[in-house]
Amino acid sequence: MRKRRRFLKLSIIFLCLGIIGCASVPKGFLKPNEAALEKRQLQMRQYDTTNEEQILAAVAGVLQDLGFTLDNSETKLGFVAASKKADATSGGQMAGAVFLDMLSALGGGHGNAMANCDKSQVVKASVIAKPSLDGNKITVRVTFQRIVWNMSNQISKVETINDPEIYQKFYDGLSKAIFLEAQKI
């Protein structure tokens, strides 16, 4: 009997600790990690010019080319922020969900895997352009984030985009835009 009571007490204490542990803020999330340098290479490019305004205009142009709308900017700091709403449905995911729902219907259940399929996403981009350390070049760095909603309008995913292809696409567009704007097209 006594043992049982002690066990109960201990488990209550343990439960309390667990709850407190979950609710607290984790440490060290403002510390640069090892991957920071790699990410910098992925997200950063340098351009042989000292005309920051021209670069920023080109950045705004590329973002518009990619279908983004500008949310915020501060030219004196070389900063532009933009966002875009887009479709997030994927054929594979949908087909899988339909298959699962059919299976559960055959088994007599009410599966609703469809509701968990991704539906739409908002992609946020922020660009900082600043003179490089030696002052002869302009360094441009872009970061992308996305929030994904599922069919029942719940947020299903939030993430920083780390796909090299996406960054490459942005910088290809930027190089083109700088050229086009220099030629006044």
Add this chain to the structure above:
Amino acid sequence: MKKLMRCCGIFVILFSIAVLSGCATTAGKAFETSESQVKLRSMQTRAFDTTDKQKMMQTVMSTMQDLEFVIDKADLTLGSVSGSKFLGYAVVTMTVTVRPKGEKQLLVRANAQYGIKSVEDPETYQDFFTALEKALFLTAQQVD
């Protein structure tokens, strides 16, 4: 019967206390801080020996980008930068303000929020200022 009535009475009183106190605190909860104002300022603020506000703000933004933040807003006149980053499913938002202190220094203050909680841990802010120091090649000085 009397006993039952008394029980009911006590129950009603307890219930109304619970309900009323619930109403009073929810708005106040948004303004609660567990640390004192002075202590919060001291952990969130550092002084740097420079007066170049523009360069400082650009370095703050680069440091935030290094820490995987996406910059949402920036204003040179006000000296403020806000950004957000994702940690799993939690959203971390941070605002950094830069303002002059005396003739020769700049004050940098950062405050971060993790989900619905304010970050009130000195070490976390120290991590940010260490990263900022490295990017600036300057020493961060504790402000009293």
